[in-house]
Amino acid sequence: MGLREQERALLALVFDPAARAAFKADRDAALAALGLPPEDRSAFAGLSWTGLEVDARDRALLVLGRLAASFPMTLAALSAFPAGLACAHALVGPAHFAHPVEERPARFGEGLREAIDTLEGPGPGERSLLRALVQWECALAGIAAAARREATVGTLPAEPAAAEPPADWKARPLRLAPRVTLARFPLSLSTLEKALVPCARGELWARLQRAPLPRTRLKEALASQGDVRLVLGRAVVVRASPTDAEVVVRTLEVAAGFGTFMGGLDGRLSAEMLLQQFSQAGATGKVLAGVEAGLHRLVRERVLVLG
Numbered sequence: 001m002g003l004r005e006q007e008r009a010l011l012a013l014v015f016d017p018a019a020r021a022a023f024k025a026d027r028d029a030a031l032a033a034l035g036l037p038p039e040d041r042s043a044f045a046g047l048s049w050t051g052l053e054v055d056a057r058d059r060a061l062l063v064l065g066r067l068a069a070s071f072p073m074t075l076a077a078l079s080a081f082p083a084g085l086a087c088a089h090a091l092v093g094p095a096h097f098a099h100p101v102e103e104r105p106a107r108f109g110e111g112l113r114e115a116i117d118t119l120e121g122p123g124p125g126e127r128s129l130l131r132a133l134v135q136w137e138c139a140l141a142g143i144a145a146a147a148r149r150e151a152t153v154g155t156l157p158a159e160p161a162a163a164e165p166p167a168d169w170k171a172r173p174l175r176l177a178p179r180v181t182l183a184r185f186p187l188s189l190s191t192l193e194k195a196l197v198p199c200a201r202g203e204l205w206a207r208l209q210r211a212p213l214p215r216t217r218l219k220e221a222l223a224s225q226g227d228v229r230l231v232l233g234r235a236v237v238v239r240a241s242p243t244d245a246e247v248v249v250r251t252l253e254v255a256a257g258f259g260t261f262m263g264g265l266d267g268r269l270s271a272e273m274l275l276q277q278f279s280q281a282g283a284t285g286k287v288l289a290g291v292e293a294g295l296h297r298l299v300r301e302r303v304l305v306l307g
Contacts, residue, residue, distance in 0.1 A: 009034040068205040070105040074134045076196040079212035087115035102145045109138035139181040140249045147235035151245035165299045173307035175267040179235040186225040228256040271295045
């Protein structure tokens with residue numbers, strides 16, 4: 001036994017309420033249950049119970065504050081239900097820290113997805129929206145983790161600033177860029193985030209603790225559903241080093257019709273070929289212009305890569 005075991009025990013005491021309660025009732029027995037032999041328990045002799053409670057509260061606030069930046073809409077929507085935030089808080093236990101740092105947000109999202117399935121209170125429409133939100137934000141966390149892993153091992157450099165596509169862009173084959181995810185939503189996600197998220201992402205968890213989202217806001221969002229949109233997210237490395245990487249996920253929305261061919265863009269079709277297919281299918285000039293403009297935007301934003 002040694003420092004690693006002591007660190008594991010301290011992690012349990014900070015992030016596991018049951019371990020803290022056992023420690024308060026009988027320190028020696030609780031430390032033994034955490035796997036510490038007598039010679040290692042002395043390091044905890046001077047540990048203040050009050051200090052441990054304060055540390056547990058502050059660390060949970062810090063960790064959940066960071067996670068809320070990756071799951072703003074899900075957590076805001078969850079806060080509309082009495083047990084919603086408690087479900088999220090329960091996921092930040094010792095097991096959360098057993099995963100590599102870059103994988104923790106995605107693992108947290110998986111836990112949220114399971115919690116939403118059993119959460120009491122949401123109606124069918126509300127639960128469907130919660131599931132759609134957590135699935136989307138899980139996907140974003142996943143591509144961000146993948147980009148961070150590649151950047152820290154040197155296979156993915158920081159990305160240069162966006163530039164206009166070359167003059168021959170329409171004639172060149174298109175493929176979906178790596179680290180891109182897409183989903184269909186029955187309303188604009190940017191509008192939905194404005195409706196659900198009341199403050200900056202870094203302040204969200206603390207804000208929701210004080211003032212959860214009124215359930216009426218969730219119902220209003222459901223009532224405002226309109227044209228289905230295709231939402232795309234792409235993980236971008238803005239700074240990379242051998243030990244760390246800063247990754248942002250950029251999102252954009254296009255008409256839902258783009259979903260009929262986006263997933264199949266594998267380097268064989270060009271924009272000209274796609275436009276010709278739509279023209280032969282009877283698309284109007286207005287529709288063709290909209291498709292061309294959308295493809296141009298996707299190439300400019302590097303969601304689509306030119307061959």
